[in-house]
Amino acid sequence: MSKKNRRCHECGIGKVVPQARKGRFARYKTMPKLEIPADLPIPTCDNCGAEWLDEKTTQALDTALDNAFRTALRERAVKAIKKITSHISQRKLESLLGLSHGYISKLRTGGKNPSAELVSQLALISRDPDQRILELEKFWETL
Numbered sequence: 102m103s104k105k106n107r108r109c110h111e112c113g114i115g116k117v118v119p120q121a122r123k124g125r126f127a128r129y130k131t132m133p134k135l136e137i138p139a140d141l142p143i144p145t146c147d148n149c150g151a152e153w154l155d156e157k158t159t160q161a162l163d164t165a166l167d168n169a170f171r172t173a174l175r176e177r178a179v180k181a182i183k184k185i186t187s188h189i190s191q192r193k194l195e196s197l198l199g200l201s202h203g204y205i206s207k208l209r210t211g212g213k214n215p216s217a218e219l220v221s222q223l224a225l226i227s228r229d230p231d232q233r234i235l236e237l238e239k240f241w242e243t244l
């Protein structure tokens with residue numbers, strides 16, 4: 102930061118210094134509580150803890166949250182897929198969801214990033230795979 106030892110305008114006592122730590126969260130897209138990467142420095146008051154986001158920090162935070170969001174989506178997708186594919190084959194799941202053959206394998210190995218929409222579908226199906234799969238099959242069969 103260019104301005105060193107900036108005084109905090111919130112409490113008027115502390116100094117605003119870049120701080121990187123665990124346990125900070127932000128709302129991002131579908132996730133109300135996404136952890137901000139522990140190594141991302143955010144100008145923070147050393148007295149009251151108020152965070153002061155300048156333009157550079159805001160950009161870095163947005164990039165970091167976007168990466169964390171994509172990682173979280175893939176992890177959730179893989180977890181749901183694991184549960185669902187103990188009930189039906191990966192190929193059949195791809196077919197029911199209109200995914201191309203091999204998509205799920207690519208997703209599992211990190212070669213694809215699932216959309217929030219797809220992860221939502223997988224989440225709902227994984228709650229009760231047998232029932233949801235039956236419903237989907239019936240839905241697609243219906244004229």
Ligand SMILES: [Zn+2]
Pocket residue numbers: 109110111112113114115146147148149150151
């Ligand atoms: Zn302060």
